[in-house]
Amino acid sequence: MLLHDNYYVIIGGCKVKCFAESYEKLGLNMNKEVLKSIAEQMVAKGKGILAADESNPTCKKRFDSVGVECSTETRRNYRQILISTENIEDHLSGIILFDETIRQKTDDDKPFVSVLNEKNILPGIKVDTGAKDLALHPREKATEGLEGLRDRLAEYREIGASFAKWRSVITIGENLPSQACLRANAHGLARYAALCQEANFVPIVEPEVLINGDHNIEKCYEVTKKILKELYKELIIQDVYLEGTILKASMVIAGNKCPVQNTPEEIADMTVKCLKECVPTNVPGVMFLSGGQTEIQSTEHLNLMNSKYKDLPWKLSFSYGRAIQSPVLQAWANGDDDNAKDLLRKRIKMNGLATLGQWNKDME
Numbered sequence: 001m002l003l004h005d006n007y008y009v010i011i012g013g014c015k016v017k018c019f020a021e022s023y024e025k026l027g028l029n030m031n032k033e034v035l036k037s038i039a040e041q042m043v044a045k046g047k048g049i050l051a052a053d054e055s056n057p058t059c060k061k062r063f064d065s066v067g068v069e070c071s072t073e074t075r076r077n078y079r080q081i082l083i084s085t086e087n088i089e090d091h092l093s094g095i096i097l098f099d100e101t102i103r104q105k106t107d108d109d110k111p112f113v114s115v116l117n118e119k120n121i122l123p124g125i126k127v128d129t130g131a132k133d134l135a136l137h138p139r140e141k142a143t144e145g146l147e148g149l150r151d152r153l154a155e156y157r158e159i160g161a162s163f164a165k166w167r168s169v170i171t172i173g174e175n176l177p178s179q180a181c182l183r184a185n186a187h188g189l190a191r192y193a194a195l196c197q198e199a200n201f202v203p204i205v206e207p208e209v210l211i212n213g214d215h216n217i218e219k220c221y222e223v224t225k226k227i228l229k230e231l232y233k234e235l236i237i238q239d240v241y242l243e244g245t246i247l248k249a250s251m252v253i254a255g256n257k258c259p260v261q262n263t264p265e266e267i268a269d270m271t272v273k274c275l276k277e278c279v280p281t282n283v284p285g286v287m288f289l290s291g292g293q294t295e296i297q298s299t300e301h302l303n304l305m306n307s308k309y310k311d312l313p314w315k316l317s318f319s320y321g322r323a324i325q326s327p328v329l330q331a332w333a334n335g336d337d338d339n340a341k342d343l344l345r346k347r348i349k350m351n352g353l354a355t356l357g358q359w360n361k362d363m364e
Helices: 032-042 056-065 072-084 112-118 149-159 179-198 217-237 264-278 295-308 322-333 337-354
Strands: 006-011 014-019 048-052 092-097 122-126 131-133 141-143 163-170 202-209 246-249 285-288 315-320
Touching: 032 092, 032 122, 032 202, 032 285, 048 072, 048 322, 048 337, 056 072, 056 322, 072 092, 072 112, 072 322, 072 337, 112 122, 131 163, 141 163, 141 179, 149 179, 163 179, 163 246, 179 202, 179 217, 202 217, 217 246, 217 264, 264 295, 285 295, 295 315, 295 322, 295 337, 315 322, 315 337, 322 337
Parallel strands: 048 092, 048 315, 092 122, 122 163, 163 202, 202 246, 246 285, 285 315
Antiparallel strands: 006 014, 131 141
């Protein structure tokens, strides 16, 4: 399944075919070469992305868990550790930031974005405004944030961001997910992606299948397959250039309350099988979210996929948040900045090795 080289725009109420080089004449700015180059940099060999884009309420939960007050300044202090740690560029291609963070500066008044640029780490930005209750569908969510997105992207471009992230959540349960939920979230992700590419942002599309529940791995596989197929159908309808996108995917894994927990090998096999059946070959990379797995589990599963499957059409990498940050946050909360930095370097190195299939437990 490949995206065609022609594009369509609406002019005077009519859908008109045009080539990418005609975009400039039509007042649009998408540059396929720029998008492809950024996407390839995001999945560079041995590297991945740190997700540091927690909203303020989510950040408060994390800070509460380690007994730290959550304020603008404490959030800045903590994220300064993540951004300024030496040599993280060895295994990080990008960091996803929150709106507050992308505007902040270091203690010596240097913008966070400038620090990342000096390290050749791409600054990214979370642009959705959260998953809200889906009307008429109890227990299901649809992600919002399309209103005003074009203008926000223009502002983030001026600040220095080069890629964006939008997360949708899919719940597995009795009679869930509904087709309405799948379609609403896939359509939202596709419209977001189109707006991003219009502004020369590489969109990370993230349809997270939640680990919460007692469902088995087969059910997770079935639901993941459904949302991925719906997503790529919508992306192609919206004429999104797939070579300039990144998929942030859940691993196929049993629910955290399921009495049968599968082996790492089974999880790796089922995940790759699902990707092969759903993800177009011209997508440059799949970056996994940790989704409730421990630091070791998320690294081990990624490593198994890369060590066992050598001929996949896309790079398999990481875009972890808690699976990298948890030990770092605890050390920082204890007042040990040096240890926090050491733990950050260690976790991103372990995951960088996992992208090459070169990690093993003895390294931990």
